[in-house]
Amino acid sequence: MLQDKNPHRTDIGKLGEFGLIETLTKDIEIKNPSTIKGVGDDAAVLEFKDMETLVSTDLLVEGVHFDLAYFPLKHLGYKAAIVNFSDIYAMNGTPTQLLVALALSNRFPLEAIEEIYEGIKLACRIYNVDLVGGDTTSSRSGLILNPTIVGAVEKEKITYRSGAEPNDLIVVTGDLGAAYMGLLVLQRENETFKANPQHQPDLSPYAYVVERQLKPEARKEIPPLLKELDIQPTAMIDISDGLSSEILHITKQSGVGARIYAEKIPIDPQTVLTADEFHISELTAALNGGEDYELLMTISQKDYEKIQHRKEFAVIGHITEDKGAYLITQDNQKIELKAQGWNALKK
């Protein structure tokens, strides 16, 4: 549907693995002093000295995490990188090096892989990350992308999921639920297109929610901002599976409970309008939708003044000593939070 059909097709098989890697990596520039050696040997060589090293990996599978019918390849590469960068920000660190493993079937020409790599390289440029390695191979069917991200963090700044204390404030960045509504819009348009290929979708009323789905950003400004404000969060996680699921990770690993308040959850007006159109609650999108890549953190009450007037943050509740995690609705109902987020294995 939205995918650019490139008329020029170069068969990957003819190029061979080494030729392919050369084509994809020839214009890579190294920007981080911690990158000693990037692509081209058995392993990348990195040097962190006084910093702790962070490593994380996220697998994206066609037909499970994305549908190429409405996901442009360049955006896919960009998103695959962003999703991994987000894990490093969630530790209060800085992503520095990316490795990308990619498996794809013969139906993809070289131009398709180049588009994916364009997206990956664009994300690396914007987020100042070095592409230092990876692996490219064939799959029997479909496209699989597995980026691994390496980052650095000062020892005293590391923020785990396990440090939340009773009475800490629960804070989120940005707004929630939009990426999920964007997904529903894209899926609907794709169905319409399949039924009627002449149909030209008008996505402009959904520009924000669609962009949150197709081209999410990671909150790179948050760790430096926390430093500037002199705030050390007690716990932090990125919101990839929906707010409910992430709150439960923090409460479980910290051995505490939580209360969050429905009217405090930041939701964009376009998310509300789109949710209305789909006859679902915007709260459901925020709590269970996922893929927002915002940061959820807990901070000490003493830090409240520091964030009070900052538009980047919204205080949505607090940590409790008793272990349940609840949403308090506007009519004061208490609803237990459940991890109903993204569960790729249930399909």
Added chain:
Amino acid sequence: MLQDKNPHRTDIGKLGEFGLIETLTKDIEIKNPSTIKGVGDDAAVLEFKDMETLVSTDLLVEGVHFDLAYFPLKHLGYKAAIVNFSDIYAMNGTPTQLLVALALSNRFPLEAIEEIYEGIKLACRIYNVDLVGGDTTSSRSGLILNPTIVGAVEKEKITYRSGAEPNDLIVVTGDLGAAYMGLLVLQRENETFKANPQHQPDLSPYAYVVERQLKPEARKEIPPLLKELDIQPTAMIDISDGLSSEILHITKQSGVGARIYAEKIPIDPQTVLTADEFHISELTAALNGGEDYELLMTISQKDYEKIQHRKEFAVIGHITEDKGAYLITQDNQKIELKAQGWNALKK
């Protein structure tokens, strides 16, 4: 064929992603002081201080890199780990942490994933590597395994592919070609089994070559031995795609040429016998077969005495100033080496 059919099947979907990760990671013990935080947060936290950090990733795809008809799942997990460890030894380093991303379709029950993890954990125990993270998700079809390995190396010990100098000796560890012959035996037995399911294969005459295919080991003793012998190789690479291909990597990246001598290439007698049976040259298996996970290195001539009587090493040729890379046969023919190794993209 060889695969253990476990009668007990637990549906992964019922367990959910978090339940699955908990099941797979509950008995993980951390052994390396460089592992500050393993599984359970947005990223693993590692600390290397005065050492350089090494990172590498290798993707294994069902139907491309392995066939579950003859590859037991536990062995698959073991091999996936070993293949990655080998990349770190090839840098003259020590693997320290492993992350495993895994995608699999619903046809696999929990017990299948547990078997894969048993193999991964066994490899980690034997090689003293900490399993610190990963990602588990579903695929539309088939099994995909993507381990990422992190390792450490002293700065002055790092061995790239690019340092070979004219007159350096070309040295390999162990013997070559066995894993490829093991693959041919397994493929043949599998075909026989498909034609006649009553057929009971007798693999005992092929025990060594089959083991080299199904349960390869990485040469973990080589970096410490090089240190003990006071040898700093000028270049090193692991033999995953066949000797030809690896020699060409070294000569290309070092800007040199090479001569290797057919009669010097170490090949096990069982590899020779099996190659005879399949009417192929054992040299072809050694040069183009791949998956040996031995180390290929170049060393200065002054170090020759140090390895002369060590059974771990075989000198197979030397580096030349002129850029061609050639095999010299026993009847003194000069054959140009070509990268005909494993090329998953050609399929």
